[in-house]
Amino acid sequence: MIVGEQKPFEEIWNMIRQYRRVLVLGCNTCVAVCHSGGEKEAHILSEVIQIKASSTDTSIEVNHMGLVRQCENEYIDDAIHNLQTYEAILSLACGVGVNFLSQKIGSIPVLPGLNTTFYGSVEEAGVFAEMCVGCGDCILHLTGGICPIARCPKSIMNGPCGGTNNGKCEIGVDTDCAWYLIIQRMKALGILHLLEEIQPPRDWSKSFHGGPRRMFVSHVMLNKREDANK
Amino acid sequence: MPKEILDKPFMSSQITTDDNDKPVYSPCRYECPIHTDVQRYIHLISNAKYEEAFETIRSVNPLPSTCSYICHHPCENACRRGKIDAPLAIRHLKRYAIQKATEYRKKNRLRPKQTNGKKVAIIGSGPSGLTVASDLADLGYGVTIYEKFSKLGGILALAIPTYRLPREALKEDIDDILAKGVETVLNCEVGKDISLKDLIAKYDTVVVATGLMKSRNLNIPGIDGQGVLLAIPFLIDVFSNDNREFKLGKRVVVIGGGNVAIDVARTAKRLGSDVEMVCLEAPDEMPAWSWEVDEATQEDIKINHRWAPKEIVRKDGIIEGLVVKRVTSVFDSNGRFNPEYDEHITDFISADTVIVSIGQTVDTTFLNDSPLIVDKQGKLVFNNHDYLSNHPKIFYSGEIVTGPGSAVSAIAHGHKVASSIHQRLNDSKTDLSFVEIDKIGDIPETVRNVIKARPRISISLLDTNIRKKTFIPVEIGYDDASALREAKRCRGCGGGAVVDIRKCMACMTCKRICPYDAPVVSFYSRIRQEYCQACGLCVSTCPSKAISMRGMDVESFRKDVIGLLSEKNSNIQTPPFLLYTCITQGLNPEIPQDIKVVSLDCLSRLDVLDIITPFNYAIRGVLLLPCNDDCKYHGVDYWLKMKVLHAKKILSSLSIPQDCIQIIFNNKSELSQNINDSSLNALIQRHKEGLQ
Numbered sequence: 001m002i003v004g005e006q007k008p009f010e011e012i013w014n015m016i017r018q019y020r021r022v023l024v025l026g027c028n029t030c031v032a033v034c035h036s037g038g039e040k041e042a043h044i045l046s047e048v049i050q051i052k053a054s055s056t057d058t059s060i061e062v063n064h065m066g067l068v069r070q071c072e073n074e075y076i077d078d079a080i081h082n083l084q085t086y087e088a089i090l091s092l093a094c095g096v097g098v099n100f101l102s103q104k105i106g107s108i109p110v111l112p113g114l115n116t117t118f119y120g121s122v123e124e125a126g127v128f129a130e131m132c133v134g135c136g137d138c139i140l141h142l143t144g145g146i147c148p149i150a151r152c153p154k155s156i157m158n159g160p161c162g163g164t165n166n167g168k169c170e171i172g173v174d175t176d177c178a179w180y181l182i183i184q185r186m187k188a189l190g191i192l193h194l195l196e197e198i199q200p201p202r203d204w205s206k207s208f209h210g211g212p213r214r215m216f217v218s219h220v221m222l223n224k225r226e227d228a229n230k
Numbered sequence: 231m232p233k234e235i236l237d238k239p240f241m242s243s244q245i246t247t248d249d250n251d252k253p254v255y256s257p258c259r260y261e262c263p264i265h266t267d268v269q270r271y272i273h274l275i276s277n278a279k280y281e282e283a284f285e286t287i288r289s290v291n292p293l294p295s296t297c298s299y300i301c302h303h304p305c306e307n308a309c310r311r312g313k314i315d316a317p318l319a320i321r322h323l324k325r326y327a328i329q330k331a332t333e334y335r336k337k338n339r340l341r342p343k344q345t346n347g348k349k350v351a352i353i354g355s356g357p358s359g360l361t362v363a364s365d366l367a368d369l370g371y372g373v374t375i376y377e378k379f380s381k382l383g384g385i386l387a388l389a390i391p392t393y394r395l396p397r398e399a400l401k402e403d404i405d406d407i408l409a410k411g412v413e414t415v416l417n418c419e420v421g422k423d424i425s426l427k428d429l430i431a432k433y434d435t436v437v438v439a440t441g442l443m444k445s446r447n448l449n450i451p452g453i454d455g456q457g458v459l460l461a462i463p464f465l466i467d468v469f470s471n472d473n474r475e476f477k478l479g480k481r482v483v484v485i486g487g488g489n490v491a492i493d494v495a496r497t498a499k500r501l502g503s504d505v506e507m508v509c510l511e512a513p514d515e516m517p518a519w520s521w522e523v524d525e526a527t528q529e530d531i532k533i534n535h536r537w538a539p540k541e542i543v544r545k546d547g548i549i550e551g552l553v554v555k556r557v558t559s560v561f562d563s564n565g566r567f568n569p570e571y572d573e574h575i576t577d578f579i580s581a582d583t584v585i586v587s588i589g590q591t592v593d594t595t596f597l598n599d600s601p602l603i604v605d606k607q608g609k610l611v612f613n614n615h616d617y618l619s620n621h622p623k624i625f626y627s628g629e630i631v632t633g634p635g636s637a638v639s640a641i642a643h644g645h646k647v648a649s650s651i652h653q654r655l656n657d658s659k660t661d662l663s664f665v666e667i668d669k670i671g672d673i674p675e676t677v678r679n680v681i682k683a684r685p686r687i688s689i690s691l692l693d694t695n696i697r698k699k700t701f702i703p704v705e706i707g708y709d710d711a712s713a714l715r716e717a718k719r720c721r722g723c724g725g726g727a728v729v730d731i732r733k734c735m736a737c738m739t740c741k742r743i744c745p746y747d748a749p750v751v752s753f754y755s756r757i758r759q760e761y762c763q764a765c766g767l768c769v770s771t772c773p774s775k776a777i778s779m780r781g782m783d784v785e786s787f788r789k790d791v792i793g794l795l796s797e798k799n800s801n802i803q804t805p806p807f808l809l810y811t812c813i814t815q816g817l818n819p820e821i822p823q824d825i826k827v828v829s830l831d832c833l834s835r836l837d838v839l840d841i842i843t844p845f846n847y848a849i850r851g852v853l854l855l856p857c858n859d860d861c862k863y864h865g866v867d868y869w870l871k872m873k874v875l876h877a878k879k880i881l882s883s884l885s886i887p888q889d890c891i892q893i894i895f896n897n898k899s900e901l902s903q904n905i906n907d908s909s910l911n912a913l914i915q916r917h918k919e920g921l922q
Contacts, residue, residue, distance in 0.1 A: 043775065043839055048842065048880055048883070050846050
């Protein structure tokens with residue numbers, strides 16, 4: 001799941017204060033789960049903006065609503081006419097939603113209300129933890145299901161490094177050493193010997209380093225229909 | 231009942247629910263023959279909104295005051311709290327609300343509707359006749375009631391003892407109905423003073439609602455002669471003719487085990503006699519309501535169970551006593567009334583007066599010179615679907631066709647018949663009868679175990695020694711604080727959380743926060759209604775605003791808060807405070823003027839939004855006064871603190887001081903149980919000063 005957190009209000013205010021009619025647009029999937037960007041947070045934020053506006057004698061009309069997701073055509077299409085009545089949209093979606101909506105909306109600025117932070121799990125109610133960076137070349141079968149790229153600050157493939165300290169990382173006592181976890185876990189699984197195998201260098205071009213990625217699933221692509229008919 | 235009442239939304243139609251998530255009635259509402267929205271008026275009472283509570287009751291019940299005294303309250307028997315500690319005292323709360331709204335009611339009688347030109351005559355003014363009259367008047371018919379006696383109300387006015395139903399209560403109900411333009415012809419017996427034929431010539435429809443006014447008699451040796459009375463004429467004499475000097479003998483035996491028999495016995499007691507009852511049934515078989523039996527026993531009325539009258543022994547025509555024989559069984563294997571006796575086991579009860587109270591039957595005077603027919607067994611002929619008789623202009627209503635029952639059942643039947651008449655006269659397919667929906671399931675044991683017990687607050691009864699001698703009401707009503715505490719016991723069954731499945735993304739928040747394990751989450755959350763206790767924690771925490779409440783319209787609640795904050799009050803120089811509380815403030819008129827009070831059922835329903843939004847208006851701060859120790863839910867304190875922390879964090883980004891939001895913790899040491907206590911004001915004052 002994509003995790004994000006709301007930007008400091010001051011930053012949001014500086015983005016929107018110049019507009020007279022603003023929509024705070026929640027996204028009711030990933031970022032709602034982390035209580036940052038769902039319709040509820042959109043509602044709260046719109047109230048806070050109003051309070052700020054009246055306390056600074058700024059005239060802004062603020063409304064709020066939520067879409068199921070801001071990263072798919074159909075959900076946006078259903079609401080587009082309404083969205084286009086605003087001067088600016090403050091999106092509480094992740095960066096994907098902000099990008100996608102910007103692309104679709106025409107000449108209206110879509111502003112980010114969140115900092116999109118990571119792909120994470122819900123460790124417990126209210127606690128979210130980063131576990132994957134979407135590198136495009138998964139090696140979790142070689143590391144006991146614990147990702148050294150996402151969970152080691154150095155993303156090293158042959159850890160631990162010298163900064164490991166009683167299972168914790170040198171960057172802070174709240175951060176586990178990923179390689180410590182990997183070794184404990186592989187021991188428990190009886191596969192520690194896998195670490196002795198020499199691995200080929202990683203192909204980072206599959207990651208973001210190869211440029212923005214696209215994936216084609218041709219069997220559900222509508223524009224392939226004509227090819228199939230031939 | 232008027233159409234607009236039936237259209238009252240049960241819940242918002244704006245949301246899409248799971249197919250298994252149909253709205254259900256709470257058991258109290260389901261079991262009420264007229265489906266009174268009990269939960270709603272109890273909720274309104276606990277918010278000191280007595281006028282709205284009264285209107286909720288009146289919307290389906292033309293005789294609310296009467297029912298508040300004599301209803302057999304099937305709602306209470308069904309109350310799910312019964313399985314936790316004791317059912318809610320619903321009837322007593324109803325009475326409390328109605329009494330609180332007395333002045334309002336006098337000023338707000340419903341007026342006649344624009345007439346539709348059609349005229350209906352109703353014969354009899356008992357509960358069903360009055361209901362038909364009331365409903366048809368609401369629908370614009372010209373209604374005239376023909377009543378044999380000199381007063382309206384039928385059995386209610388004539389024979390129900392005044393210690394159970396004070397006549398002022400009945401009068402309030404009747405005044406309501408008469409205000410709708412219903413006309414009356416008193417002292418007019420149809421079949422004698424005027425015929426049904428005359429009526430059908432004059433009216434579009436005639437309703438026969440004459441009830442069961444004739445007492446059945448026994449056929450045993452010694453029954454004829456002085457000293458034997460029949461129940462209904464006896465009660466009419468005492469209560470309608472106000473004959474409180476009625477000379478009964480010293481020792482009275484009442485034959486019968488029904489509610490009328492109990493009324494007769496308790497009345498005889500009040501007239502100064504020693505009273506015994508004889509009934510066929512064992513205690514648990516008696517048709518009389520158990521609480522009536524209890525009250526009779528408390529008044530030293532002895533009940534002889536499983537005895538049947540055999541002979542009245544007379545000497546020189548004067549009654550010496552009653553010979554009774556043993557009853558071996560009352561019901562046959564099919565549960566039908568079919569008593570069997572052992573003639574050899576007998577007993578003798580000495581008495582000088584015998585009152586026979588073994589049931590009532592139809593007085594058929596109205597059949598004289600009428601087109602109505604009876605079948606071979608002498609029974610009235612009518613259609614069981616719409617209660618139309620063999621004549622196309624004559625309907626039957628009430629106990630004359632349903633058999634003996636309660637007042638509220640007669641009212642329910644009146645509604646049905648009014649609906650049939652409206653359909654027939656308007657050639658209308660609109661079905662006006664009540665929407666029948668399912669009732670909620672039992673509270674699961676796991677939930678029962680976590681609900682705090684809270685004893686029922688009973689109303690007090692008149693001292694038995696006094697009540698044996700007087701005809702004033704036995705039941706003494708609630709005081710304000712008791713009524714409030716009792717109202718707060720309501721669990722809000724069926725009025726809890728419901729998920730809009732178009733918005734839910736199965737985030738698990740509701741499941742994690744629910745103290746009763748009500749949500750089941752798969753592709754979306756479904757909140758099991760029988761588990762849900764309507765605390766509202768999930769509603770106020772759902773990140774996609776997918777959860778609403780069936781029993782509370784959160785959006786209109788917010789509108790009301792904004793309305794209150796937008797009000798201008800010229801008496802107040804500085805901006806006011808907003809106080810949210812689940813301790814009702816209607817009882818505390820001394821709250822300082824600069825505090826605007828919003829009460830709600832539980833602060834658990836408050837959202838961070840509700841704490842922040844008020845700062846959009848000129849206020850100095852938000853105060854939250856929960857009931858703390860007294861809270862009927864779980865975890866509310868903790869979540870309230872969390873919400874306040876969150877709200878403070880948000881407000882700090884606006885440079886609003888954090889102490890502008892205060893939770894007023896009242897525990898027993900700080901605030902006595904008595905909410906009228908001035909300590910509450912002192913407490914509020916102190917917290918308020920802390921904000922300035």
